[in-house]
Amino acid sequence: MVVFPTETVFGIGASSLNHNACREIYKVKNRPQDNPLIVHFANSKEIETYAILSNQARNLLERFAPGPLTLILKKKNDSLFSTGLGTIAVRIPSHKVARRFIEESKTPVSAPSANPSGKPSFTRNEDVVSYFDGKVDCILLEKATDLENRIGIESTVIDMSSDIPKLLRPGSIELEEIQEVLGTKVELPQNPGVISPGLKYRHYSPEGRLHIFQSTQDILNRLNTLGDNLKVDPKDNIAVNSRKIAILAYSNTELNSVEELTKSFDASSHSCVFKIQYAESNMDYAKKLYSFFLDCDKESVAEIFCESPRQGRLYSAISNRLKKAISRDDSDH
Ligand code: AMP
Numbered sequence: 626m627v628v629f630p631t632e633t634v635f636g637i638g639a640s641s642l643n644h645n646a647c648r649e650i651y652k653v654k655n656r657p658q659d660n661p662l663i664v665h666f667a668n669s670k671e672i673e674t675y676a677i678l679s680n681q682a683r684n685l686l687e688r689f690a691p692g693p694l695t696l697i698l699k700k701k702n703d704s705l706f707s708t709g710l711g712t713i714a715v716r717i718p719s720h721k722v723a724r725r726f727i728e729e730s731k732t733p734v735s736a737p738s739a740n741p742s743g744k745p746s747f748t749r750n751e752d753v754v755s756y757f758d759g760k761v762d763c764i765l766l767e768k769a770t771d772l773e774n775r776i777g778i779e780s781t782v783i784d785m786s787s788d789i790p791k792l793l794r795p796g797s798i799e800l801e802e803i804q805e806v807l808g809t810k811v812e813l814p815q816n817p818g819v820i821s822p823g824l825k826y827r828h829y830s831p832e833g834r835l836h837i838f839q840s841t842q843d844i845l846n847r848l849n850t851l852g853d854n855l856k857v858d859p860k861d862n863i864a865v866n867s868r869k870i871a872i873l874a875y876s877n878t879e880l881n882s883v884e885e886l887t888k889s890f891d892a893s894s895h896s897c898v899f900k901i902q903y904a905e906s907n908m909d910y911a912k913k914l915y916s917f918f919l920d921c922d923k924e925s926v927a928e929i930f931c932e933s934p935r936q937g938r939l940y941s942a943i944s945n946r947l948k949k950a951i952s953r954d955d956s957d958h
Pocket residue numbers: 660661662663697710712713714736737738779782793794820821822823824
């Protein structure tokens with residue numbers, strides 16, 4: 626079992642031909658048995674050994690691979706680990722370390738995201754080391770320079786195993802881009818969990834309660850209602866014995882006034898504290914989302930306020946992850 630970085634999030638992988646090793650991954654992650662793993666390949670030629678590539682699937686790979694795109698394809702044989710579906714999920718990552726690892730392995734690599742099931746995915750070296758050290762055979766770290774290209778949320782998943790392509794999970798490759806390559810509409814299934822077992826589970830959730838606000842002004846209004854109970858510790862934004870609040874929002878002028886507001890509270894009247902994480906764009910938001918959630922957990926933040934994402938690239942992907950993170954009930958997916 627090897628933990629490795631990819632351009633989306635870190636993965637935990639084993640040879641897809643070693644079914645026992647693949648089963649071990651489920652134990653380390655506490656992953657539900659029916660949630661299949663994505664098989665990672667070095668190139669599309671290798672995919673054809675194990676799966677049926679239609680012309681349309683080939684077109685998608687030509688355009689988007691290597692990259693953050695996962696295709697569901699019909700299996701050709703049973704040599705790769707699977708959970709008993711007639712299909713496999715395939716992806717060719719673009720991250721340098723991931724590619725080198727898969728190439729040198731000389732086998733496809735089955736890998737889900739490297740994180741305990743249900744929790745936010747890991748996007749930083751420190752997160753994978755603190756959870757996986759001692760639990761796996763090897764952890765491949767990444768250099769700070771790789772971070773610039775990190776997307777921060779999981780791949781777009783498209784079901785290409787039947788005549789009608791379906792979007793199972795939104796990611797940084799947008800529906801419109803896929804449709805343009807295919808020249809046909811991609812279906813948005815009402816209940817993608819029926820096709821993709823992993824999607825019915827709650828995911829990405831921080832411990833604290835998550836609230837989504839349409840704008841920073843709405844966040845400001847909410848904070849105002851907290852009134853005198855709100856105070857930021859001038860030292861490090863965190864105080865003890867208080868109900869902690871954290872905010873993830875786009876950097877703009879309204880937010881500055883949030884900071885002003887918090888500064889203006891009297892030092893003696895605090896019972897709430899908060900920390901603000903700024904995002905400059907949807908790309909920056911996606912990059913920071915999971916590490917922000919994990920930081921909130923580390924600090925036992927009780928209430929998490931997120932500004933809803935803006936229209937444009939990554940809008941659907943971020944909305945989808947926030948929606949899943951806010952859900953307290955597995956059964957509604
Ligand atoms: P992750 O755990 O983040 O790697 O997510 C893997 C995703 O791919 C889950 O949502 C799975 O349900 C989905 N997946 C993997 N294999 C298949 C498959 N054969 N058919 C449909 N979805 C799949």
